[in-house]
Amino acid sequence: MSSKFSERLRSARELRGLSQSQLAEKSGLQPSAISHFEQDRRSPSFDNLRRLANALTVTTDYLLGRTDDPTLCGPTSDTLFKHAEKLSSADLDMLTRLAETFANKNQPSQEVKKK
């Protein structure tokens, strides 16, 4: 997973014709952080991923290697639970509804991007 991210980050940056410094400036991250990510020495936070994805006009799922299309999101939602031992069916229902809502909301815009 991590090496996939490193590869994707480097290739997306080169595709956009940006140097590491330019990407750092555009994403609000330190140039050294970009270098560490590309060399697989450090692993990003979700906030880092989002900044990088925005700066490179790709999705976080593309950077994570979950989809091969830079403009598309992966097919699933990811959820981290606190106190998972208390996970109820009501929680699962709510999350399923959330995912469906956002999937429907995102679908047209993704299709537009594909065009």
Next chain:
Amino acid sequence: MSKKMAGEFAAAEAERLIEEWGLTSLPIDPFEIAKKHEIQVMAKPPEAVGVSGFLTKIGDTFIIGHASNIRNDGFIRFTVSHELGHYFLPEHPMRLFPNGNGIHLSRSGFISDDISEVEADHFAAALLMPESLFREAMSSAGEGFPAIETLSRQCKTSITATAIQYAKFADDPVAIIVSSGKIVEYCFMSGALECVKGIEWIKKGSLLPRRCETVGFNQNAENIARTESVEAWSKLDDWFDGAPSLDVREDVVGLGTYGKTLTVLFTDGVMEEADGQEFDDD
């Protein structure tokens, strides 16, 4: 990385972000932080019990959900801050979703062994009670349990989370014990108490001392449900094996819907007495 190191790393990261964002006064508002970073925060209906919080990534949209059945603003703010920890801490995307998709289940709380959950808890505590601002507030908050109550109001944090942070930075001997029935769930000691020669930690799962106010308090569930509180005195060596026999203030408070009890042991004289005993023994 050990749990202790992971916790210190996460707290340092929260402190770094507080500085980067230019937040210089208490209380810190996790809802505002989420809003600024375009993270949606939603409350579960009060009747929906289940998980206390979650972070969901749907495409490039991030959503924090929190329970509202526990009627405690501090608990909710801590839960949201915990989830912000998962969002802002490095390595969490790779650690939490190692298979690239699906739902990741994890346990949490200070008693968790899951390193990511430990990190998120320490991040939350440091985000809501950053060391520099908290120490500054401590300097004018008094001491012992009344100080913890004052700081809890200032930081808008739960009495338990505030007490733990208080013990972390207190110069005086302080112990924070969370119990349920006759059992100790966990215990935090201030550095000054840890330094008392021969003192032993109260282990998770051990029995409360027979001679203490907390045991009697816990026998009546109404005390906990109604968030009753009691001020008492007990002996330090009743609580800690190897400790000198000194009177300590024992403040006990029921934690309401959380269903547990918080005990704060405090004295400003243990170190001197302990040193004195050590001298006498020699």
